[in-house]
Amino acid sequence: MLADSVILATGHSARDIYRLLAAKKILLEAKPFAVGFRIEHPQPFIDQTQYHLEKDQERPRLLPAARYRLATKIRGRGVHSFCMCPGGWIVPASTENDEVVVNGMSLSRRDSPFANSGMVATVEPEDVQPFVREHGILAGLVFQKNLEITAKQAGGGGQVAPGQRVTDFLAGKISNSLPETSYFPGINSAPLNDLLPQWITSRMRDGLKLFGRQMHGYISEQALLLGFETRTSSPVRIPRLDDTLEHPEIHGLFPCGEGAGYAGGIVSAAMDGLRIADAACAVRS
Numbered sequence: 001m002l003a004d005s006v007i008l009a010t011g012h013s014a015r016d017i018y019r020l021l022a023a024k025k026i027l028l029e030a031k032p033f034a035v036g037f038r039i040e041h042p043q044p045f046i047d048q049t050q051y052h053l054e055k056d057q058e059r060p061r062l063l064p065a066a067r068y069r070l071a072t073k074i075r076g077r078g079v080h081s082f083c084m085c086p087g088g089w090i091v092p093a094s095t096e097n098d099e100v101v102v103n104g105m106s107l108s109r110r111d112s113p114f115a116n117s118g119m120v121a122t123v124e125p126e127d128v129q130p131f132v133r134e135h136g137i138l139a140g141l142v143f144q145k146n147l148e149i150t151a152k153q154a155g156g157g158g159q160v161a162p163g164q165r166v167t168d169f170l171a172g173k174i175s176n177s178l179p180e181t182s183y184f185p186g187i188n189s190a191p192l193n194d195l196l197p198q199w200i201t202s203r204m205r206d207g208l209k210l211f212g213r214q215m216h217g218y219i220s221e222q223a224l225l226l227g228f229e230t231r232t233s234s235p236v237r238i239p240r241l242d243d244t245l246e247h248p249e250i251h252g253l254f255p256c257g258e259g260a261g262y263a264g265g266i267v268s269a270a271m272d273g274l275r276i277a278d279a280a281c282a283v284r285s
């Protein structure tokens, strides 16, 4: 279909679109993103520590399931919690058959017995240099994809995800048993510490140890890691002009939302959509 204005808002998982743009030599830019795992605790533990309850004391009924946010910088890269889901579920979020990707969500009741959060380390474009020679601007995307394939293979089939107790991740040993999880497809014990690149594992270790000191009990036998959380944001930006918001090389093409690198989450993506719709109307009128 031919059109005067095309809004490109296909999200950060439409890798075919990035490949299409790269193949047609349409300008893309590498940007930082973050990868890691989901960490899951029993919700009562998060309630007790955040609300300063006694051990085994239940959360008062009028209080919502407690949340947390943790962030630090280790050797120049961020390590932080992401999209914490109180009383929530770890869910599969892959888009192709050869990969496993985990994400999290809460129902509005927030009443699952688990609390999960992304726990990720920042990846700068220079960190994926080894992939640049072969994959050029799509190096970050290939790095993400490789982790997702690794997770699929370590999971052992379907959407089964590789899992490890956080204490074993820190000790560098495979878990003999795994705690219960909200992740329906199931988990398979695997050495996440070896499956991630060492420069990520070492930062995660230091970050987790620090968080364990900040939130007493965060590092415990009950805490489970699931691999991998790779879709925090797009590793590629589709650039646009500051004034018309069109792509610098293609009149009438409006990159928009999270996939273009201008939003991170539901509300910012929606607001970017409003802005782009106005810009597209302005060009037509």
Ligand SMILES: Cc1cc2nc3c(=O)[nH]c(=O)nc-3n(C[C@H](O)[C@H](O)[C@H](O)COP(=O)(O)OP(=O)(O)OC[C@H]3O[C@@H](n4cnc5c(N)ncnc54)[C@H](O)[C@@H]3O)c2cc1C
Binding pocket: 009, 010, 011, 012, 013, 014, 017, 083, 091, 093, 103, 104, 105, 256, 257, 258, 259, 263, 264, 265, 266, 267, 269, 270
């Ligand atoms: C499990 C989960 C939980 C989340 N929880 C939260 C949360 O609590 N709060 C929050 O702020 N954010 C959350 N997010 C992130 C949020 O969903 C995204 O940030 C947001 O949806 C991005 O919006 P978008 O419009 O840019 O892209 P998307 O919502 O990804 O929309 C892109 C659309 O383009 C379509 N598309 C792709 N390719 C093509 C094509 N070739 N032709 C036509 N259509 C195409 C896709 O099917 C999709 O409908 C969550 C994400 C996941 C996966």
